[in-house]
Amino acid sequence: MISVQEQDFNQQVEYERLRCQSSIGAIVTFTGLVRDINDGHTVSDLSLEHYPGMTEKCLVDIVEKAKVRWNIIASTVIHRVGHLTINDQIVFVGIASQHRGDAFAACEFIMDYLKTEAPFWKKETMEGGETKWVDARESDQKTLSKWAL
Template sequence: MIKVQQQDFDIQHEYQALAKDSQAGAIVTFVGLVRDMNLGKQVQGLELEHYPGMTEQSLRTIVQQAKTRWQLLQCRVIHRVGKLALNEQIVYVGVSSAHRGDAFAACEFIMDYLKTQAPFWKKEHTDEGANWLDARESDDQAAERWQQE
């Protein structure tokens, strides 16, 4: 299940959807939030844009790559777009598997690839004004490690 949406999501609902599978021995989830500081600047909010259709296809490709690398039962990815305030949820990644190793690795892989390959554009609103964020070198390095495996 992949969704790109403006509305918030319910973590408990998403977890329950993953837990319905009796073969699941492990569920790993990640939730990203809008934080109040970035690069030494006080953040007031975040604005995310995307290219409809292309973004969903990119997310499907990332999830499919994870499913070919690890034995997964389910993957749920929700990414919000639009204007988000401090501490609002941005992204949810949930993965179920029979074993924790596959679930942990797949969740981390999906998140690393979301940060580097998914076509989202982020505008950060700070005390000093608004600016578009560039990709971080640390995100690229995190994604590169998966290419070495």
């Protein structure tokens, strides 16, 4: 299941949705949150823009790439857009597999690719009301090299 949405999500509901088959032996989930400090400045709010249509295609494509490499019985990727505040949930990736190794690897792979390929952009509002578009991190791009075949 892939969803780009404004509304919040519920971990337990998503977990239960993944726990759907008797062959599943492992579920790994990741949740990304809005952090209060980024690059040394205090953040009060975040707004997330995306490219409707391309975003969904891109997330489907990333999950498909993961399915080629690992056993994935069920998967969920949820990414929120719009206005978010400190500690809000931004992103959820959940992978159900036969074994934990596949679930851990696929979950991390999907997050790493999502961070560098999916067309989302964060704009922070800092304390005092000033706004700033978040710059992409070179380290995120470098992280991808570990998945090279």
